[in-house]
């Protein structure tokens with residue numbers, strides 16, 4: 457077996473799903489050799505889990521990206537924030553470390569996207585954009601290759617998940633309202649940690665400037681519903697994923713890591 461050295465940056469809710477999958481034997485081809493988080497205790501919590509599972513290796517709690525990259529990981533899972541992805545992507549790729557990324561919003565910036573693409577190519581590494589809280593990237597990519605394609609991305613959320621953003625007001629607690637219409641670049645600028653999915657779907661198809669995005673707030677709505685519609689001359693597809701929590705996004709990292717290492721992939 458060719459064991460791959462894995463590290464995680466951002467030790468929150470989604471990282472924990474990946475660590476649990478390792479401990480539960482769902483990722484047999486990986487060793488989690490290092491973790492880094494803004495709050496060190498969160499990284500320690502994950503490293504302790506690995507240690508308690510009686511692994512025959514050590515998971516190092518790191519204090520800086522340099523320390524983490526010195527572990528020479530094959531793969532880095534980014535489950536931190538778009539700002540973190542902006543900081544770590546190029547150094548990691550230059551270090552010979554491929555990326556599995558959740559905070560895809562950072563890649564809506566065309567110049568950054570091109571730098572990442574070129575650096576990955578020059579260093580023979582890859583950047584895996586996970587399906588996260590949505591899916592259907594296969595049909596999005598395939599339909600877009602066929603010719604002129606239109607793609608829309610409509611999200612429904614509860615008002616509480618919009619608190620702290622400029623579109624929030626108390627009336628949303630009782631009134632259903634479309635609070636945003638625009639493209640994915642505008643959406644991620646307004647909601648920096650809430651519409652990574654829309655940027656991911658746009659990158660898989662027509663690009664962040666050309667996808668039509670809307671966000672609707674519905675009183676008492678629990679979870680998120682992301683509905684993607686793709687149309688070209690021959691194809692009409694709808695991908696509609698409801699999830700009660702964001703856990704599916706953590707599981708999509710697990711699925712991507714499995715696809716990287718297994719002989720038969722989907």
Ligand SMILES: NC(=O)C1=CN([C@@H]2O[C@H](COP(=O)(O)OP(=O)(O)OC[C@H]3O[C@@H](n4cnc5c(N)ncnc54)[C@H](OP(=O)(O)O)[C@@H]3O)[C@@H](O)[C@H]2O)C=CC1
Nearest residue numbers: 466467468469470493494535536537540558559588589705
């Ligand atoms: N693509 C998709 O479909 C989805 C993507 N996401 C994205 O995934 C990411 C992780 O989500 P989730 O696990 O729910 O979030 P959490 O807030 O639970 O965890 C994020 C962790 O990352 C840490 N962190 C933040 N910035 C940095 C940094 N610069 N360097 C190191 N660590 C950092 C936080 O530290 P601290 O404890 O100090 O806050 C926290 O421990 C987010 O960016 C989120 O927007 C989420 C859902 C779906």
Ligand SMILES: O=C([O-])CC(=O)C(=O)O
Nearest residue numbers: 589650651652653680702
């Ligand atoms: O969890 C979700 O539905 C979407 C989300 O946070 C993101 O795309 O960043």
